[in-house]
Amino acid sequence: MSLEMFESFLEEHCLKATRQRRSVYAEILAMDEHFDVDSLLLRLKQNGQRISKATIYRTLQLLMECGLLRRVQLAPDGMDAMYAACPEGCAIDNLVCTTCGKTVQFSKEGVCNLCEDIATKYGFALSSHCLNIFAVCPECQKKQGDE
Template sequence: MSKVIDIDYNVLKEELKKKGYKLTPQRRAIVDTIVDSEGKHLTAEEIYDEVKKNCPEIGLATVYRTILLLEEIGVVSRLHLNDGCSRYELVHSDETHRHHHLVCNICNRVIEVEDDLLEKLEAKIESSYDFKIVDHSVKFYGICSECQKKLDE
């Protein structure tokens, strides 16, 4: 179920330029790492460890600042999985909302749910409360199939 991710660096350059920034080689290396790690939900420290392999001169502070900038311009979103860490994932241009996640309570595996399961509920909330929903984040916690098998043994 892996997607081929192709980020438009010209659009990214323009978004950075609007904020007064440039797409430096370090920023590009960070974006490339996030793209290459699609679906892994890496922390800033994990992104740093990966980027450092190809860009050894980069500092952790640069990674943190770049991630915050990428979040601000909507390239990545922050994800909290109740493990005390902020994790980051790429925002896809074709998504109208963040996708849902299934989190295993035993092995901490994160499974992405491709479908938006809340469209009818959102419509009902918007009409009942005269409230315009612009995004939502849903996480389901449970036990993945692999851990279920181990428990049944």
């Protein structure tokens, strides 16, 4: 569905819908997970696509400009650049295990309402939000208990 959004964004801004741009976004949608630039490049190559890293960076930039992609911070000290496709409404909420790094994307309408309330309280006009919850997943809790 949002491949069309990307294409209409390109059209509106007089940008070309090239093979590379399409395949980058298609691959992102196919992954259905957060990713870094190297793993995206690897997957594209494995699928037989010819594409350079520079083009990937340029396309990611475009996708962020049109709100279809976001950088996400998957650790409190997160140095690594990770990206994730934005679902409808452009909110990304992650539950991240601080031990093994496993992440769960969830959505809960309560979060949006809360953000709306807070923005309104300070006179801001809500655009989007990003919530990361850092916690220990059940498997890691069990492992820690065993020691």
